Amino acid sequence: MMKKKSSNILFSQLRELILEARQVAYRNVNTLQVITNFLIGKTIVEHEQRGALRASYGKEQLASISRKLTQEFGRGFSVDNLQLMRAFFLTYQNRFQIHATPISETVSRKSQNKLSKEFVVQSPVRKYETLSRISANEKYLQKLSWSHFVLLLKMEEDERRFYEIESAQNNWSVRELERQYNSSLYERLILSRDKKKVKQLSKKGQILQQAQDLIKQPYILEFLGLKEEAAYSENELETAIINRIEQFLLELGKGFLFEARQKRISFEGEDFSVDLVFYNRLLHCYVLFDLKIGKLTHQDIGQIYPVRYKREA
Amino acid sequence: MKLSNGVKMYVNYFDRVIKLKEENPTVGIILCKQSNKAVFEFTLNDKQKRIFAREYKLYLPGKKELKRQIENL
Numbered sequence: 001m002m003k004k005k006s007s008n009i010l011f012s013q014l015r016e017l018i019l020e021a022r023q024v025a026y027r028n029v030n031t032l033q034v035i036t037n038f039l040i041g042k043t044i045v046e047h048e049q050r051g052a053l054r055a056s057y058g059k060e061q062l063a064s065i066s067r068k069l070t071q072e073f074g075r076g077f078s079v080d081n082l083q084l085m086r087a088f089f090l091t092y093q094n095r096f097q098i099h100a101t102p103i104s105e106t107v108s109r110k111s112q113n114k115l116s117k118e119f120v121v122q123s124p125v126r127k128y129e130t131l132s133r134i135s136a137n138e139k140y141l142q143k144l145s146w147s148h149f150v151l152l153l154k155m156e157e158d159e160r161r162f163y164e165i166e167s168a169q170n171n172w173s174v175r176e177l178e179r180q181y182n183s184s185l186y187e188r189l190i191l192s193r194d195k196k197k198v199k200q201l202s203k204k205g206q207i208l209q210q211a212q213d214l215i216k217q218p219y220i221l222e223f224l225g226l227k228e229e230a231a232y233s234e235n236e237l238e239t240a241i242i243n244r245i246e247q248f249l250l251e252l253g254k255g256f257l258f259e260a261r262q263k264r265i266s267f268e269g270e271d272f273s274v275d276l277v278f279y280n281r282l283l284h285c286y287v288l289f290d291l292k293i294g295k296l297t298h299q300d301i302g303q304i305y306p307v308r309y310k311r312e313a
Numbered sequence: 314m315k316l317s318n319g320v321k322m323y324v325n326y327f328d329r330v331i332k333l334k335e336e337n338p339t340v341g342i343i344l345c346k347q348s349n350k351a352v353f354e355f356t357l358n359d360k361q362k363r364i365f366a367r368e369y370k371l372y373l374p375g376k377k378e379l380k381r382q383i384e385n386l
Contacts, residue, residue: 191382218374219369284335286327287341287342288340290319293346
């Protein structure tokens with residue numbers, strides 16, 4: 001017995017070590033990929049500016065470069081991808097910092113490029129060391145992977161800033177970011193806020209200060225897989241939510257914890273139950289959900305309905 | 314019909330019985346297929362703004378439609 005237990009402990013300790021190492025490695029690979037693609041984009045743009053790649057000739061040249069790169073390095077260097085890297089550099093050039101390098105053998109020069117005038121840019125890029133000398137002005141950008149950026153590049157400036165912040169803060173996977181974007185989270189938050197607060201979204205992300213900040217209009221529950229026209233009961237809706245609780249929590253937003261379904265409360269000798277009970281740890285408050293499959297009526301807000309009637313209806 | 318019950322009652326109950334002193338007031342959300350602003354505001358009369366009626370959709374919304382709504386704000 002004892003032996004087994006201690007071997008279990010050893011196993012889980014080793015497992016943790018390995019997982020941690022992998023995570024670090026994964027993160028480093030990701031960062032390296034982002035930085036390399038940034039530099040690839042930068043190099044292409046600089047070439048264009050020198051007139052080396054122009055119009056249709058430029059396109060051809062990019063295609064031939066893409067073929068060669070693919071031949072040598074495998075996937076990831078299609079013309080589309082190279083164009084993405086170019087767009088990546090153009091969009092983020094002011095937000096990644098290229099530090100002056102102390103390596104004496106490389107020729108440093110003040111960049112003539114107005115957009116990066118504050119930094120001494122080393123050119124051409126030859127050394128791995130250069131890569132580590134690039135950092136993001138805004139720290140949170142470092143948490144995002146290349147796939148995050150590919151998605152972000154599709155967006156307009158304000159909403160991109162919002163999704164950058166939220167992805168980094170909430171550790172959204174690419175899939176989660178994609179879902180939030182496809183569900184138009186940004187637009188929905190705008191629709192449920194007053195104008196003053198809308199600007200904040202692209203500067204600070206979603207900030208929870210009061211009850212209203214928790215709310216979106218509308219809530220999107222596409223992940224439940226329920227059909228719009230199909231008949232389903234409130235109970236079925238609730239069960240579907242519980243079965244997809246992770247997605248529902250993602251939809252609710254930050255800080256939500258799930259406590260109970262059909263939580264019973266007794267009041268003046270009668271039993272009631274609350275459909276879904278959540279807690280928001282950022283706002284330090286309970287958030288109670290009442291599900292209605294139909295149109296909102298006075299009764300939903302106002303009338304007492306003991307649990308035995310409610311569920312049979 | 315007593316108007317001060319329903320979701321309002323749950324919220325009040327949580328505030329009085331379950332909530333700790335240092336916690337913030339409970340929030341109630343009625344998640345419904347179709348909301349009704351007039352009904353909601355008339356019935357609720359919630360000055361503290363912590364009970365909400367919001368619609369849910371079972372499909373991803375069209376971005377264009379939402380953008381149009383934003384422009385019309």
